[in-house]
Amino acid sequence: PQDKQEKALLCSFPSIFRFKMDERLSIAPMMELTDPHYRMLMRFFTKKTVLYTEMVVDDTVIHSPGLNFLLGKNIQEEPSIMQIGGSDPENIAKASAIVEQYGGGYGEINLNCGCPSPRVSLHCFGAKLMMKPDLVREIVYTMQRRVSVPVSVKCRIGADEMDSYDELTNFIRTVSSGGVSKFIVHARKCLLNGLSPKQNRDIPPLRYEVVHRLTQDFPELKFVINGGINSLEQAQEHLDHDYTYQIPQSTTNELIYKKLLKNGLNPSRYGVFSMDTTSAEEVLDNTPVPVYETLPAVHGVMIGRQAYANPVMFATADSEFFGTSDPGLTRREVLDRYCDYCEWAQSDEGPRYTVKGNKVITVTSSVLLNAMRNVMHGLQGQQRWRVALNDTYMERIKGINGEANPSVREVIECALSELREEDIDRPLGNPHLHEDTVRTRPAARNTSAGSATGASAGASAGVDSGCRSGEVEVVHAVDFKNAVMGDRLAADAGECAQAPSAVEAAVA
Secondary structure: OHHHHHHHHHHHOOHHHHOOOOOOEEEOOOOOOOOHHHHHHHHOOOOOOEEEOOOEEHHHHHHOOOHHHHHOOOOOOOOEEEEEEOOOHHHHHHHHHHHHHHOOOEEEEEEEEOOOOHHHHHOOOHHHHHHOHHHHHHHHHHHHHHOOOOEEEEEEEEEOOEOOHHHHHHHHHHHHOOOOOEEEEEEEEEOOOOOOHHHHHHOOOOOHHHHHHHHHHOOOOEEEEEOOOOOHHHHHHHHOOOEEEEOOOOOOOHHHHHHHHHOOOOHHHHOOOOOOOOOHHHHOOOOOOOOEEEEOOOOEEEEOHHHHHOHHHHHHHHHHHOOOOOOOOOHHHHHHHHHHHHHHHOOOOOOEEEEHHHEEEEOOHHHHHHHOOOOOOOOOOHHHHHHHHHHHHHHHHHOOOOOOOOOHHHHHHHHHHHOOHHHHOOOOOOOOOOHHHOOOEOOOOOOOOOOOOOOOOOOEOOOOOOOOOOOOOOOOOOOHHHHHHOOOOOOOOOOOOOOOOHHHHHHO
C-alpha cells in the first residue's frame, strides 16, 4: 500500500539528511518568554544558536487573525524552530502546513510532549501525550506527510507513574517508527497531578544519565538534552565528553547486578539478583561502594530559563560551539539595533491585526521592554537599570500628557544613565576569530553507525569561511522594513519574548 511505502521511504532517510540544522546549542521554547521580540534580541548576541518559539496551539494557528503578530516573521530568523501543541493528528498537520506556507525561517516543526501545565493536560496534550505513544506516532506521521520540513518531538523522561526506563524507550521506539529521528528530552519526570509547572521544573530530580543512555541505546537517533543547564560550560560537559556518573547508592536496579558481573564479582555473594529490589547500601552491608557508569555524549544541549535571565551569556556561543565569529556588539549597540526593531514593530508595517469593532491590535511598549530587561545581567547597577526602566515607563504613561505607548528608545536611553559607560560600551564575544583561537570541538557524530558508545571523537577547529585571519565581521544596523520585504542584510535577526514583569503588572 502507498502509505506503507511512503512510511518506509521516510524512515529510511538517515537523520543526517533530514536534520541539516546544527543544534549543538539551542534555547528552549518557553511560554510568554520566547516570543518574536526576545528572539530578535537574541540574534544580536548569537547567529547560530537555534531558537524555539513559545508553544503555539494548533487551533490558534488555524483560526488566528494575524500570524505575523503571533509568530513574528523575519527572513533572518533561521536557525529557528516552531513548536506546536495539540493532540488531533489532522488538526496539527493542518496547522503545521499553515506555518510552513507562512514562512518566517522555521526550519523544523517540534511537537510538544513535555509541557506539564494543568491547562494543557486538560486538553490531553503536552506531557499527557507521553502516555499515548501510538497517538504521538500517528501525529508525527501525519505531520510529515503535510510538510517538507523535519518534525521533532520534545518530551520528558517520564510522566506520573510512567517513569521507568523501559516505558521511556518504548515511547522513543514507537514515535521514531513514525519517522521522527530527533528528540529533545527534559531530564526530569513530571507529575501532572499535584505539582505546578514551576514545581515540575524544580522538584523532580534531574537524571541526565537517562538521556545519555538513550544516546547509547538508539545510535540511529539524535538526542538534545534539556533541564537545569545554566551555563555554556555546563553545556560543553554534555557535548564534548563521555558522561560519567555515580550510580546512587539507593538505586534498585539491574545496573548494580551487571556492574558486579562486569568486574568479575558474583552478584549472589552480595545478595544481588537480576530483579532484586534490595538497596545498594543493604546489599553491600552498609558500606557504600562507588559504582560508576560511562555513557556517550549527547548531540545537542538546550538551555531554558537561564537564557532569559542572562541573554548576554550567548555572546560567545557562536565561537565556542559553532567555530564562527561572534557578532561582537556592545550592549549599547545591541540596544540601539533592538530599538530600530521596536520602531518598526510599532509602525504601520509592523505586526498587527484587527478584532471586532475594527480595533487594531499592535505590539505594546511594555511587551518590547520586557524582552530586553535582563540585557545588563552581571553589571554593577543591573538592579537600578531594571527599576529605572519600570519607573521611566510609568512616568511616561502617567504624566500630564500621558502616552499610551511610550517610545522604547527614550525609555531605554533614560535608564542607561544608571550604568557605567565603560560597561555598556565593552564589546562582547569574539568578533576576530582566528584558526588558532577556535575552541577544539568534536567532529560531527555519525548517527548511521551503530557505535555502542556514541562518544564524540576527533576534533575540528573549523572557522567560518567568511572570517579569515585579520578580518572583522561588521554587523550593520538592520533596516527592518526592507528585511520584511525580503532583502537579506548582513545583520542579526531573532524572535521575541513577552515576559510578565513589574512593568506589565503596573499597566494591568
